[in-house]
Amino acid sequence: MSGSDEKFEAGSIDTPAQPKVALANLDEQQNWNWFTIRTLITSGTGFLTDAYDVFIIGLIVPMLGHVYYKQDGGHIPPGVEGALKGMASFGTLVGQLVFGYLGDAYGRQKIYGLELMIIILGTFCCAMVGSNVKGSTAIQYLTFWRFVLGVGVGGDYPMSATVTSEWASAGRRGQLMSIIFSMQGIGNMMASVVTLIVLAICKSYIIEDSDNLDYVWRICIGVGCIPAVSTIYLRLTMPESPRYAMDVENDVEKANQSVARATATNVEAGATSTSADQVVAQQNAIADAKAKRNHGRDFVEYFSRWENAKVLIGTSMTWFLLDIAFYGIQLNQSYVLNAMGFVGNGQIFDNLWRSTLGNLTVSLLGFVPGYWFTVFLIEKMGRKRIQFMGFAMLTILFIILSAAFQKLKETVPLFIAIFTLAQFFFNFGPNTTTFVIPGEVFPTRVRATAHGISAASGKLGAILATFLFNKVAEIGGKPGEHAFLPQLLGIFAGIMALGFLFTFLIPETKGITLEEIEKRGMKEVN
Numbered sequence: 001m002s003g004s005d006e007k008f009e010a011g012s013i014d015t016p017a018q019p020k021v022a023l024a025n026l027d028e029q030q031n032w033n034w035f036t037i038r039t040l041i042t043s044g045t046g047f048l049t050d051a052y053d054v055f056i057i058g059l060i061v062p063m064l065g066h067v068y069y070k071q072d073g074g075h076i077p078p079g080v081e082g083a084l085k086g087m088a089s090f091g092t093l094v095g096q097l098v099f100g101y102l103g104d105a106y107g108r109q110k111i112y113g114l115e116l117m118i119i120i121l122g123t124f125c126c127a128m129v130g131s132n133v134k135g136s137t138a139i140q141y142l143t144f145w146r147f148v149l150g151v152g153v154g155g156d157y158p159m160s161a162t163v164t165s166e167w168a169s170a171g172r173r174g175q176l177m178s179i180i181f182s183m184q185g186i187g188n189m190m191a192s193v194v195t196l197i198v199l200a201i202c203k204s205y206i207i208e209d210s211d212n213l214d215y216v217w218r219i220c221i222g223v224g225c226i227p228a229v230s231t232i233y234l235r236l237t238m239p240e241s242p243r244y245a246m247d248v249e250n251d252v253e254k255a256n257q258s259v260a261r262a263t264a265t266n267v268e269a270g271a272t273s274t275s276a277d278q279v280v281a282q283q284n285a286i287a288d289a290k291a292k293r294n295h296g297r298d299f300v301e302y303f304s305r306w307e308n309a310k311v312l313i314g315t316s317m318t319w320f321l322l323d324i325a326f327y328g329i330q331l332n333q334s335y336v337l338n339a340m341g342f343v344g345n346g347q348i349f350d351n352l353w354r355s356t357l358g359n360l361t362v363s364l365l366g367f368v369p370g371y372w373f374t375v376f377l378i379e380k381m382g383r384k385r386i387q388f389m390g391f392a393m394l395t396i397l398f399i400i401l402s403a404a405f406q407k408l409k410e411t412v413p414l415f416i417a418i419f420t421l422a423q424f425f426f427n428f429g430p431n432t433t434t435f436v437i438p439g440e441v442f443p444t445r446v447r448a449t450a451h452g453i454s455a456a457s458g459k460l461g462a463i464l465a466t467f468l469f470n471k472v473a474e475i476g477g478k479p480g481e482h483a484f485l486p487q488l489l490g491i492f493a494g495i496m497a498l499g500f501l502f503t504f505l506i507p508e509t510k511g512i513t514l515e516e517i518e519k520r521g522m523k524e525v526n
Contacts, residue, residue: 035261039167040176042234043160044183046116049228050153051187052194053123054092055330056224057085057146059195059356060217066210066348067217068139074348078471080139086466087143089327091122091150092157093459099155100452104445105295108163108244113235115155120228122149127222154459158452161439165447166241170513174378177436182371185427188330189368192360194223199353206349213348247444247518299446311441312450314505318387319434319458321499325394325492326426328465366420370427382510383433384503390429391500395493397422402490430499434458440509443518 061081065074076084095115102111122145129141160180168176198219205212242258245251303309374386400418401408408415438454439447475484509517 035167036176038234039164039238040179042231042238043164043180045227045231046119046156046160046235047180047183048187048190049116049119049123049224050156051184052191052227053119053149053187053221053224054088054153055188056191056195056220057088058330059191059359060220061085062352062355063213063217064139064142067214068137070210076139082467082471084139084143084146086463088146088150088153089459089463089466091147091152092154093150093456093463095151095154096157096452096456096459097154098151098452100158100449100455101295103159103162103448103452104248104299107240107249108159108166108448109238109240111155112159112163112238113232115152115159116228116232116235118152118155119149120152120225120232122146122152123221123224123228127218127225154452154455157435157455158448161435161451162448163238163241165439166243166444166514170511171379173440173514174383174436174510175375177439178371178375178378178432181432181435182368182375182427185363185368185371189360189363191220192356192363195220195356196353196360199349199356203349206352207347210348213352241444243444243514243518295445295449299449302443302446303450310505311507312453314502315434315438315441315450315454316457317502318391318430318499318506319438319454320461321495321502322391322426322430322434323458323461324465324495325398326431326465327462328469328488328492329422361416362420362423365416366423367427370424370429371432373424373428374432377428378432378436379510382508383437384506384508386428387430387433387437387503387506388500390425390431390433391496391503393425394422394429394496395500397425398489398493398496402486402488402493405486405489430503437506437509440512440514441507441517444514 061076061084062074064084065072065076069076095118099111099115125145126142126149129138129145131138131141161177164177164180165173198216199206202212202216206216239258239261240249240254242255245258246255303312378386397418401422408418434454438451442450469488472484472488475487
Protein backbone atom coordinates (compact mmCIF):
# COMPACT_ATOMS: atom_id res chain seq x y z
CA MET A 1 0.00 0.00 0.00
CA SER A 2 1.46 3.38 -0.88
CA GLY A 3 0.80 7.00 -1.71
CA SER A 4 -2.42 8.61 -0.71
CA ASP A 5 -4.08 5.25 -0.03
CA GLU A 6 -1.64 4.70 2.83
CA LYS A 7 -2.33 8.07 4.38
CA PHE A 8 -5.82 7.33 5.66
CA GLU A 9 -7.89 4.18 5.55
CA ALA A 10 -9.36 4.87 8.94
CA GLY A 11 -12.63 3.37 10.03
CA SER A 12 -15.36 5.62 11.25
CA ILE A 13 -17.71 6.21 14.11
CA ASP A 14 -21.20 7.52 14.12
CA THR A 15 -21.65 11.22 14.65
CA PRO A 16 -24.83 13.30 14.60
CA ALA A 17 -25.92 14.65 11.26
CA GLN A 18 -24.82 18.26 11.06
CA PRO A 19 -24.73 21.14 8.61
CA LYS A 20 -21.19 21.68 7.38
CA VAL A 21 -19.39 24.99 7.57
CA ALA A 22 -16.76 25.94 5.04
CA LEU A 23 -13.40 26.07 6.80
CA ALA A 24 -11.61 26.92 3.57
CA ASN A 25 -10.66 30.38 4.81
CA LEU A 26 -8.81 28.87 7.76
CA ASP A 27 -7.05 26.22 5.66
CA GLU A 28 -6.01 28.83 3.12
CA GLN A 29 -4.72 31.24 5.77
CA GLN A 30 -0.98 31.55 5.12
CA ASN A 31 -0.17 35.01 6.46
CA TRP A 32 0.95 35.60 10.02
CA ASN A 33 -1.68 37.73 11.72
CA TRP A 34 -2.05 38.72 15.35
CA PHE A 35 -4.14 35.65 16.19
CA THR A 36 -1.46 33.31 14.81
CA ILE A 37 1.18 35.10 16.89
CA ARG A 38 -1.09 34.99 19.94
CA THR A 39 -1.57 31.23 19.53
CA LEU A 40 2.19 30.69 19.27
CA ILE A 41 2.84 32.84 22.35
CA THR A 42 0.04 31.21 24.33
CA SER A 43 1.04 27.62 23.61
CA GLY A 44 4.78 28.14 23.11
CA THR A 45 5.40 29.92 26.38
CA GLY A 46 3.67 27.08 28.18
CA PHE A 47 6.00 24.56 26.57
CA LEU A 48 9.02 26.69 27.44
CA THR A 49 7.86 26.57 31.05
CA ASP A 50 7.25 22.82 30.85
CA ALA A 51 10.75 22.12 29.57
CA TYR A 52 12.38 24.50 32.04
CA ASP A 53 10.62 22.86 34.97
CA VAL A 54 11.32 19.33 33.77
CA PHE A 55 15.01 19.73 32.92
CA ILE A 56 16.03 22.08 35.75
CA ILE A 57 15.92 19.10 38.11
CA GLY A 58 18.99 17.58 36.45
CA LEU A 59 20.96 20.74 37.25
CA ILE A 60 19.84 21.18 40.85
CA VAL A 61 20.13 17.55 41.99
CA PRO A 62 23.91 17.94 42.56
CA MET A 63 23.17 21.06 44.64
CA LEU A 64 20.62 19.16 46.72
CA GLY A 65 23.23 16.48 47.32
CA HIS A 66 25.74 19.01 48.69
CA VAL A 67 23.08 20.58 50.94
CA TYR A 68 21.18 17.57 52.26
CA TYR A 69 23.54 14.61 51.84
CA LYS A 70 26.91 15.82 53.08
CA GLN A 71 27.32 12.58 55.00
CA ASP A 72 27.23 10.69 51.68
CA GLY A 73 29.86 12.84 50.02
CA GLY A 74 27.23 15.05 48.39
CA HIS A 75 25.69 12.12 46.48
CA ILE A 76 21.93 11.56 46.73
CA PRO A 77 21.15 7.81 47.10
CA PRO A 78 20.08 6.32 43.72
CA GLY A 79 16.59 5.44 44.97
CA VAL A 80 15.95 8.95 46.29
CA GLU A 81 17.43 10.55 43.18
CA GLY A 82 15.30 8.35 40.93
CA ALA A 83 12.13 9.30 42.80
CA LEU A 84 13.04 12.99 42.76
CA LYS A 85 13.65 13.00 39.01
CA GLY A 86 10.89 10.57 38.12
CA MET A 87 7.97 11.85 40.18
CA ALA A 88 7.34 14.68 37.72
CA SER A 89 7.09 12.04 34.99
CA PHE A 90 4.44 10.16 37.00
CA GLY A 91 2.48 13.38 37.35
CA THR A 92 2.93 14.16 33.67
CA LEU A 93 1.53 10.76 32.71
CA VAL A 94 -1.55 11.38 34.85
CA GLY A 95 -1.99 14.89 33.43
CA GLN A 96 -1.71 13.71 29.83
CA LEU A 97 -4.44 11.11 30.27
CA VAL A 98 -6.79 13.26 32.35
CA PHE A 99 -6.51 16.48 30.35
CA GLY A 100 -6.63 14.60 27.05
CA TYR A 101 -9.98 13.14 28.07
CA LEU A 102 -11.29 16.43 29.45
CA GLY A 103 -10.27 18.34 26.33
CA ASP A 104 -12.40 16.06 24.16
CA ALA A 105 -15.29 15.65 26.58
CA TYR A 106 -15.76 19.30 27.56
CA GLY A 107 -14.03 21.29 24.84
CA ARG A 108 -10.71 23.06 24.43
CA GLN A 109 -11.96 26.44 25.67
CA LYS A 110 -13.30 25.18 29.01
CA ILE A 111 -10.13 23.26 29.91
CA TYR A 112 -7.25 25.25 28.40
CA GLY A 113 -5.51 27.24 31.13
CA LEU A 114 -6.29 24.93 34.06
CA GLU A 115 -3.08 22.99 33.42
CA LEU A 116 -1.04 26.20 33.56
CA MET A 117 -2.57 27.08 36.94
CA ILE A 118 -1.39 23.70 38.25
CA ILE A 119 2.09 24.35 36.85
CA ILE A 120 2.29 27.71 38.61
CA LEU A 121 1.13 26.20 41.91
CA GLY A 122 3.53 23.27 41.65
CA THR A 123 6.52 25.40 40.68
CA PHE A 124 5.96 27.89 43.49
CA CYS A 125 5.56 25.15 46.10
CA CYS A 126 8.68 23.34 44.83
CA ALA A 127 10.71 26.49 45.39
CA MET A 128 9.31 27.02 48.89
CA VAL A 129 9.46 23.48 50.35
CA GLY A 130 10.69 23.05 53.89
CA SER A 131 11.07 20.15 56.29
CA ASN A 132 9.57 19.02 59.55
CA VAL A 133 11.60 18.95 62.75
CA LYS A 134 10.91 15.23 62.77
CA GLY A 135 9.61 13.15 59.90
CA SER A 136 9.34 14.39 56.32
CA THR A 137 12.33 16.10 54.76
CA ALA A 138 12.56 18.89 52.20
CA ILE A 139 13.50 16.31 49.57
CA GLN A 140 10.31 14.34 50.25
CA TYR A 141 8.13 17.43 50.00
CA LEU A 142 9.96 18.48 46.84
CA THR A 143 9.28 15.05 45.38
CA PHE A 144 5.55 15.43 46.11
CA TRP A 145 5.29 18.90 44.57
CA ARG A 146 7.23 17.69 41.53
CA PHE A 147 4.36 15.23 41.02
CA VAL A 148 1.79 18.06 41.18
CA LEU A 149 3.90 20.11 38.78
CA GLY A 150 4.04 17.13 36.46
CA VAL A 151 0.23 16.89 36.30
CA GLY A 152 0.12 20.43 34.90
CA VAL A 153 2.98 19.78 32.49
CA GLY A 154 1.23 16.63 31.28
CA GLY A 155 -2.01 18.47 30.68
CA ASP A 156 -0.20 20.95 28.45
CA TYR A 157 0.75 18.26 25.91
CA PRO A 158 -2.68 17.26 24.55
CA MET A 159 -4.21 20.69 25.10
CA SER A 160 -1.52 22.78 23.36
CA ALA A 161 -1.13 20.21 20.58
CA THR A 162 -4.83 20.11 19.70
CA VAL A 163 -5.36 23.85 20.13
CA THR A 164 -2.45 24.68 17.82
CA SER A 165 -3.41 22.00 15.30
CA GLU A 166 -7.05 23.05 15.10
CA TRP A 167 -6.28 26.73 14.62
CA ALA A 168 -3.69 26.13 11.87
CA SER A 169 -3.98 25.81 8.09
CA ALA A 170 -3.10 22.52 6.40
CA GLY A 171 0.04 23.91 4.77
CA ARG A 172 1.49 25.29 7.99
CA ARG A 173 0.04 23.06 10.67
CA GLY A 174 3.16 20.93 11.10
CA GLN A 175 5.39 23.98 11.14
CA LEU A 176 3.33 25.78 13.79
CA MET A 177 3.17 22.67 15.98
CA SER A 178 6.92 22.24 15.60
CA ILE A 179 7.49 25.85 16.67
CA ILE A 180 5.42 25.20 19.79
CA PHE A 181 7.40 22.08 20.59
CA SER A 182 10.73 23.78 19.81
CA MET A 183 10.14 25.87 22.91
CA GLN A 184 11.19 22.74 24.77
CA GLY A 185 14.69 23.39 23.47
CA ILE A 186 14.54 27.04 24.52
CA GLY A 187 13.30 26.00 27.96
CA ASN A 188 16.12 23.49 28.30
CA MET A 189 18.65 26.15 27.29
CA MET A 190 17.15 28.74 29.64
CA ALA A 191 17.41 26.30 32.55
CA SER A 192 21.18 26.22 32.01
CA VAL A 193 21.43 29.99 31.44
CA VAL A 194 19.49 30.86 34.60
CA THR A 195 21.52 28.37 36.65
CA LEU A 196 24.80 29.86 35.39
CA ILE A 197 23.62 33.39 36.19
CA VAL A 198 22.52 32.48 39.73
CA LEU A 199 25.73 30.51 40.33
CA ALA A 200 27.80 33.48 39.15
CA ILE A 201 25.93 35.89 41.42
CA CYS A 202 26.27 33.60 44.42
CA LYS A 203 29.81 32.34 43.73
CA SER A 204 31.50 33.87 46.77
CA TYR A 205 28.71 32.70 49.08
CA ILE A 206 28.90 29.14 47.73
CA ILE A 207 32.67 28.98 48.11
CA GLU A 208 32.36 30.33 51.65
CA ASP A 209 29.62 27.88 52.66
CA SER A 210 28.09 25.21 50.42
CA ASP A 211 24.85 25.43 52.43
CA ASN A 212 24.14 28.63 50.49
CA LEU A 213 23.28 26.36 47.56
CA ASP A 214 19.96 26.01 49.37
CA TYR A 215 19.12 29.50 48.09
CA VAL A 216 20.51 28.85 44.62
CA TRP A 217 18.37 25.82 43.75
CA ARG A 218 15.20 27.49 45.06
CA ILE A 219 15.77 30.58 42.91
CA CYS A 220 16.48 28.41 39.86
CA ILE A 221 13.19 26.56 40.27
CA GLY A 222 11.16 29.66 41.15
CA VAL A 223 12.13 31.47 37.94
CA GLY A 224 10.01 28.90 36.10
CA CYS A 225 6.87 30.67 37.38
CA ILE A 226 7.57 33.83 35.40
CA PRO A 227 6.70 32.70 31.83
CA ALA A 228 3.71 30.71 33.10
CA VAL A 229 2.19 33.68 34.94
CA SER A 230 2.77 35.93 31.92
CA THR A 231 0.50 33.86 29.64
CA ILE A 232 -2.24 32.59 31.93
CA TYR A 233 -4.67 35.31 30.82
CA LEU A 234 -4.16 34.48 27.13
CA ARG A 235 -5.01 30.84 27.77
CA LEU A 236 -8.11 31.53 29.80
CA THR A 237 -9.48 33.86 27.08
CA MET A 238 -8.71 31.59 24.12
CA PRO A 239 -11.92 31.05 22.07
CA GLU A 240 -13.23 27.59 21.24
CA SER A 241 -11.51 25.82 18.37
CA PRO A 242 -13.57 26.09 15.14
CA ARG A 243 -12.98 22.37 14.49
CA TYR A 244 -14.38 21.39 17.88
CA ALA A 245 -17.29 23.82 17.54
CA MET A 246 -18.21 22.33 14.18
CA ASP A 247 -17.30 18.65 14.44
CA VAL A 248 -18.36 18.00 18.03
CA GLU A 249 -20.71 20.76 19.20
CA ASN A 250 -22.42 21.09 15.81
CA ASP A 251 -22.39 24.88 16.30
CA VAL A 252 -21.99 26.45 12.86
CA GLU A 253 -22.25 30.03 14.12
CA LYS A 254 -19.54 29.59 16.76
CA ALA A 255 -17.29 27.90 14.20
CA ASN A 256 -17.78 30.75 11.73
CA GLN A 257 -16.99 33.34 14.40
CA SER A 258 -13.82 31.47 15.37
CA VAL A 259 -12.67 31.24 11.74
CA ALA A 260 -13.35 34.94 11.24
CA ARG A 261 -11.27 35.77 14.29
CA ALA A 262 -8.37 33.57 13.20
CA THR A 263 -8.32 34.92 9.65
CA ALA A 264 -9.02 38.54 10.60
CA THR A 265 -12.10 38.65 8.37
CA ASN A 266 -15.53 40.11 9.00
CA VAL A 267 -17.88 37.36 10.09
CA GLU A 268 -20.76 39.22 8.51
CA ALA A 269 -19.09 39.49 5.12
CA GLY A 270 -20.89 37.41 2.54
CA ALA A 271 -23.40 36.23 5.10
CA THR A 272 -26.91 35.45 3.97
CA SER A 273 -30.01 36.23 5.96
CA THR A 274 -31.09 33.52 8.34
CA SER A 275 -34.74 32.79 8.85
CA ALA A 276 -36.27 32.09 12.22
CA ASP A 277 -36.82 28.48 11.19
CA GLN A 278 -33.15 28.11 10.33
CA VAL A 279 -32.11 29.56 13.69
CA VAL A 280 -34.41 27.15 15.51
CA ALA A 281 -33.11 24.25 13.40
CA GLN A 282 -29.53 25.09 14.27
CA GLN A 283 -30.31 25.43 17.96
CA ASN A 284 -32.03 22.05 17.84
CA ALA A 285 -29.00 20.55 16.07
CA ILE A 286 -26.68 21.88 18.79
CA ALA A 287 -28.91 20.54 21.54
CA ASP A 288 -29.20 17.18 19.77
CA ALA A 289 -25.43 16.91 19.38
CA LYS A 290 -24.94 17.70 23.08
CA ALA A 291 -27.56 15.15 24.14
CA LYS A 292 -26.06 12.39 22.01
CA ARG A 293 -22.44 13.16 22.88
CA ASN A 294 -20.75 10.31 24.71
CA HIS A 295 -17.00 10.63 24.49
CA GLY A 296 -16.22 7.26 26.05
CA ARG A 297 -18.52 5.44 23.62
CA ASP A 298 -17.15 7.35 20.61
CA PHE A 299 -13.57 6.62 21.62
CA VAL A 300 -14.14 2.88 22.09
CA GLU A 301 -16.11 2.61 18.85
CA TYR A 302 -13.49 4.43 16.80
CA PHE A 303 -10.49 2.53 18.12
CA SER A 304 -12.24 -0.85 18.09
CA ARG A 305 -11.36 -0.94 14.38
CA TRP A 306 -7.87 -2.22 13.64
CA GLU A 307 -7.17 0.38 10.95
CA ASN A 308 -7.60 3.07 13.62
CA ALA A 309 -6.09 1.17 16.55
CA LYS A 310 -2.86 0.47 14.67
CA VAL A 311 -2.28 4.21 14.21
CA LEU A 312 -2.68 4.77 17.96
CA ILE A 313 -0.33 1.85 18.60
CA GLY A 314 2.17 3.43 16.22
CA THR A 315 2.03 6.90 17.78
CA SER A 316 2.17 5.45 21.30
CA MET A 317 4.97 2.94 20.78
CA THR A 318 7.25 5.32 18.88
CA TRP A 319 6.87 7.92 21.65
CA PHE A 320 7.40 5.26 24.34
CA LEU A 321 10.60 3.96 22.76
CA LEU A 322 11.91 7.43 22.00
CA ASP A 323 11.52 8.70 25.56
CA ILE A 324 13.39 5.76 27.09
CA ALA A 325 16.54 7.00 25.40
CA PHE A 326 15.70 10.72 25.34
CA TYR A 327 15.00 11.08 29.06
CA GLY A 328 17.61 8.50 29.98
CA ILE A 329 20.15 10.87 28.47
CA GLN A 330 18.59 14.25 29.33
CA LEU A 331 17.88 13.69 33.03
CA ASN A 332 21.29 12.07 33.56
CA GLN A 333 23.30 14.18 31.16
CA SER A 334 25.77 15.14 33.90
CA TYR A 335 27.15 11.59 33.87
CA VAL A 336 27.75 11.72 30.13
CA LEU A 337 29.25 15.19 30.48
CA ASN A 338 31.54 13.82 33.16
CA ALA A 339 32.78 11.22 30.70
CA MET A 340 33.26 14.02 28.17
CA GLY A 341 35.47 15.95 30.57
CA PHE A 342 33.05 18.75 31.46
CA VAL A 343 33.03 17.89 35.17
CA GLY A 344 36.31 17.82 37.03
CA ASN A 345 37.24 16.73 40.51
CA GLY A 346 37.70 20.23 41.89
CA GLN A 347 35.71 22.32 44.30
CA ILE A 348 31.92 22.21 44.58
CA PHE A 349 31.39 25.46 42.71
CA ASP A 350 33.73 24.45 39.88
CA ASN A 351 32.00 21.12 39.41
CA LEU A 352 28.53 22.71 39.32
CA TRP A 353 29.70 25.45 36.96
CA ARG A 354 31.35 23.10 34.47
CA SER A 355 28.45 20.63 34.54
CA THR A 356 25.92 23.40 33.83
CA LEU A 357 28.18 24.88 31.15
CA GLY A 358 28.37 21.45 29.53
CA ASN A 359 24.57 21.20 29.46
CA LEU A 360 24.35 24.63 27.84
CA THR A 361 27.00 23.72 25.26
CA VAL A 362 25.16 20.58 24.23
CA SER A 363 21.87 22.53 24.02
CA LEU A 364 23.36 25.20 21.78
CA LEU A 365 25.26 22.80 19.52
CA GLY A 366 22.65 20.12 18.94
CA PHE A 367 19.52 20.34 21.05
CA VAL A 368 18.11 23.70 19.92
CA PRO A 369 19.25 23.58 16.24
CA GLY A 370 17.58 20.18 15.80
CA TYR A 371 14.17 21.63 16.63
CA TRP A 372 14.52 24.46 14.13
CA PHE A 373 15.63 22.19 11.29
CA THR A 374 12.32 20.39 11.84
CA VAL A 375 10.41 23.70 11.88
CA PHE A 376 11.76 24.71 8.48
CA LEU A 377 11.68 21.30 6.80
CA ILE A 378 8.65 19.44 8.18
CA GLU A 379 6.27 20.76 5.50
CA LYS A 380 8.76 19.86 2.77
CA MET A 381 10.02 16.48 3.96
CA GLY A 382 6.89 15.28 5.75
CA ARG A 383 6.51 13.84 9.23
CA LYS A 384 7.30 10.19 8.53
CA ARG A 385 10.48 10.86 6.58
CA ILE A 386 11.89 13.00 9.38
CA GLN A 387 10.93 10.37 11.96
CA PHE A 388 12.47 7.51 9.95
CA MET A 389 15.65 9.52 9.45
CA GLY A 390 15.89 10.45 13.14
CA PHE A 391 15.46 6.92 14.45
CA ALA A 392 17.95 5.57 11.90
CA MET A 393 20.63 8.15 12.73
CA LEU A 394 20.14 7.70 16.48
CA THR A 395 20.56 3.94 16.11
CA ILE A 396 23.86 4.45 14.31
CA LEU A 397 25.15 7.13 16.69
CA PHE A 398 24.32 5.13 19.83
CA ILE A 399 26.11 2.10 18.37
CA ILE A 400 29.20 4.26 17.81
CA LEU A 401 29.02 5.77 21.31
CA SER A 402 28.64 2.32 22.84
CA ALA A 403 31.29 0.49 20.83
CA ALA A 404 33.96 3.20 21.03
CA PHE A 405 33.08 4.72 24.41
CA GLN A 406 36.47 4.34 26.08
CA LYS A 407 38.41 5.56 23.05
CA LEU A 408 36.06 8.50 22.54
CA LYS A 409 36.61 9.55 26.18
CA GLU A 410 40.27 10.05 25.28
CA THR A 411 39.30 12.27 22.32
CA VAL A 412 36.94 14.74 23.93
CA PRO A 413 36.20 16.88 20.81
CA LEU A 414 35.11 13.79 18.88
CA PHE A 415 32.99 12.59 21.82
CA ILE A 416 31.30 16.00 21.97
CA ALA A 417 30.68 15.97 18.21
CA ILE A 418 29.00 12.55 18.22
CA PHE A 419 26.97 13.25 21.36
CA THR A 420 25.70 16.59 20.02
CA LEU A 421 24.81 14.89 16.73
CA ALA A 422 22.65 12.50 18.75
CA GLN A 423 20.97 15.47 20.42
CA PHE A 424 20.46 17.05 17.01
CA PHE A 425 18.74 13.99 15.52
CA PHE A 426 16.55 13.54 18.59
CA ASN A 427 14.96 16.87 17.75
CA PHE A 428 15.38 16.89 13.98
CA GLY A 429 13.63 13.58 14.25
CA PRO A 430 11.22 11.66 16.48
CA ASN A 431 11.24 13.92 19.54
CA THR A 432 9.35 16.53 17.51
CA THR A 433 7.36 14.33 15.14
CA THR A 434 5.98 12.10 17.91
CA PHE A 435 4.40 15.27 19.31
CA VAL A 436 3.12 16.60 15.97
CA ILE A 437 1.57 13.49 14.41
CA PRO A 438 -0.93 12.56 17.16
CA GLY A 439 -2.17 16.14 17.16
CA GLU A 440 -3.38 15.90 13.57
CA VAL A 441 -3.84 12.27 12.52
CA PHE A 442 -7.01 11.60 14.58
CA PRO A 443 -10.54 13.06 14.18
CA THR A 444 -11.53 16.02 16.35
CA ARG A 445 -13.81 13.98 18.59
CA VAL A 446 -10.94 11.80 19.87
CA ARG A 447 -7.90 13.93 19.03
CA ALA A 448 -6.97 15.21 22.50
CA THR A 449 -7.55 11.84 24.17
CA ALA A 450 -5.48 9.98 21.56
CA HIS A 451 -2.70 12.56 21.84
CA GLY A 452 -2.81 12.23 25.62
CA ILE A 453 -2.51 8.44 25.40
CA SER A 454 0.38 8.71 22.96
CA ALA A 455 2.15 11.24 25.16
CA ALA A 456 1.48 9.18 28.31
CA SER A 457 3.06 6.17 26.59
CA GLY A 458 6.14 8.29 26.03
CA LYS A 459 6.14 9.36 29.64
CA LEU A 460 5.97 5.73 30.70
CA GLY A 461 9.21 5.26 28.77
CA ALA A 462 10.65 8.30 30.55
CA ILE A 463 9.71 6.81 33.93
CA LEU A 464 11.43 3.53 33.09
CA ALA A 465 14.54 5.41 31.99
CA THR A 466 14.55 7.62 35.08
CA PHE A 467 14.30 4.81 37.59
CA LEU A 468 16.40 2.23 35.77
CA PHE A 469 19.19 4.39 34.32
CA ASN A 470 21.08 4.90 37.57
CA LYS A 471 20.76 1.26 38.66
CA VAL A 472 21.66 -0.25 35.30
CA ALA A 473 24.52 2.18 34.72
CA GLU A 474 26.08 1.15 38.07
CA ILE A 475 26.34 -2.54 37.15
CA GLY A 476 29.89 -3.83 37.45
CA GLY A 477 31.35 -0.80 39.20
CA LYS A 478 31.42 1.34 42.31
CA PRO A 479 28.63 3.84 43.07
CA GLY A 480 29.02 6.92 40.93
CA GLU A 481 31.31 5.27 38.35
CA HIS A 482 28.55 4.30 35.89
CA ALA A 483 30.68 1.45 34.63
CA PHE A 484 27.83 -0.02 32.52
CA LEU A 485 27.16 3.23 30.65
CA PRO A 486 28.71 2.04 27.33
CA GLN A 487 26.50 -1.06 27.30
CA LEU A 488 23.48 1.05 28.23
CA LEU A 489 24.08 3.25 25.19
CA GLY A 490 24.08 0.06 23.11
CA ILE A 491 20.68 -0.85 24.56
CA PHE A 492 19.44 2.60 23.53
CA ALA A 493 20.58 1.82 19.97
CA GLY A 494 18.37 -1.26 19.88
CA ILE A 495 15.43 0.71 21.25
CA MET A 496 15.84 3.35 18.52
CA ALA A 497 15.81 0.59 15.90
CA LEU A 498 12.46 -0.62 17.26
CA GLY A 499 11.14 2.93 17.00
CA PHE A 500 12.08 2.92 13.31
CA LEU A 501 10.00 -0.22 12.76
CA PHE A 502 6.90 1.06 14.60
CA THR A 503 6.92 4.19 12.44
CA PHE A 504 5.56 2.03 9.59
CA LEU A 505 2.19 1.95 11.40
CA ILE A 506 1.77 5.73 11.14
CA PRO A 507 0.25 7.48 8.08
CA GLU A 508 1.70 10.64 6.55
CA THR A 509 -0.29 13.80 7.30
CA LYS A 510 1.66 16.37 5.31
CA GLY A 511 -0.69 18.61 3.32
CA ILE A 512 -3.84 16.85 4.56
CA THR A 513 -6.49 19.19 5.94
CA LEU A 514 -8.22 18.37 9.22
CA GLU A 515 -11.48 18.38 7.25
CA GLU A 516 -10.17 15.49 5.13
CA ILE A 517 -9.11 13.65 8.27
CA GLU A 518 -12.54 14.25 9.74
CA LYS A 519 -14.36 12.98 6.64
CA ARG A 520 -12.22 9.86 6.38
CA GLY A 521 -12.28 9.09 10.07
CA MET A 522 -15.93 9.74 10.77
CA LYS A 523 -19.23 9.17 9.00
CA GLU A 524 -22.49 11.02 9.20
CA VAL A 525 -25.77 9.38 9.99
CA ASN A 526 -28.22 10.11 7.23
